[in-house]
Amino acid sequence: MNRRFLLGAMAATVFAPAAFAQDMPVFFQTDGAVMAGYDAVSYFTEDTPRLGLPEFSVKWKGAEWHFASAENRDAFEMNPRAYAPQFGGYCAYAMAMGELVSTDPKLWTVIDGRLYLTHSPGIEQVWNTDTAEYIRMAEAHWPTALYEQ
Structure with a gap:
């Protein structure tokens, strides 16, 4: 086996999980809404999570994220990893x-x-x-x- 190929394969094995973690899918129920439709931003901005509404939703990582307001939706869209x-x-x-x-x-x-x-x-x-x-x-x-x- 070619040494360069072997080193490349080893690097891909070692670094793949970290690299792919940014693009991993998220858990969602069969209806397609992440966190059963709860607003991810509300966990950070309120004392209790709020149920989001479909009219304030975005698609991210292959799933639908619902938000209680347009402001929360916009905050999520600006930095989804901060709230997910x-x-x-x-x-x-x-x-x-x-x-x-x-x-x-x-x-x-x-x-x-x-x-x-x-x-x-x-x-x-x-x-x-x-x-x-x-x-x-x-x-x-x-x-x-x-x-x-």
């Missing part, structure tokens, strides 16, 4: 275990300016016991967990 949930909207705790699990958009936390969603109240309790460690573990699995399922 981590790990493609999959359960952050499950990602720490290397698994893809759906989320409940009413079970959330913002840590260091990033939105994390969890699957259920019980999982949320476990997640909250050591979020820093679970984030570290989840980041080690993301996005390769998408390919291992």
Whole structure:
């Protein structure tokens, strides 16, 4: 095998997950709305997430994102990665275990300016016991967990 080819293949294997993480798909239900239609910006600007409206929606990463207002939609469009949930909207705790699990958009936390969603109240309790460690573990699995399922 050609040395240049081998080095290129090794580099692609090592760097591919990080490079593709920016373009990974997001989790959404069969209706196509991310986070069951909740407004991603509202998690950062209000005390509780608000349900978005289809008339204030955008397509990003192959899914539809709903917003409660045109202002929130516009803020998202200017910098979607600032508002989108981590790990493609999959359960952050499950990602720490290397698994893809759906989320409940009413079970959330913002840590260091990033939105994390969890699957259920019980999982949320476990997640909250050591979020820093679970984030570290989840980041080690993301996005390769998408390919291992």
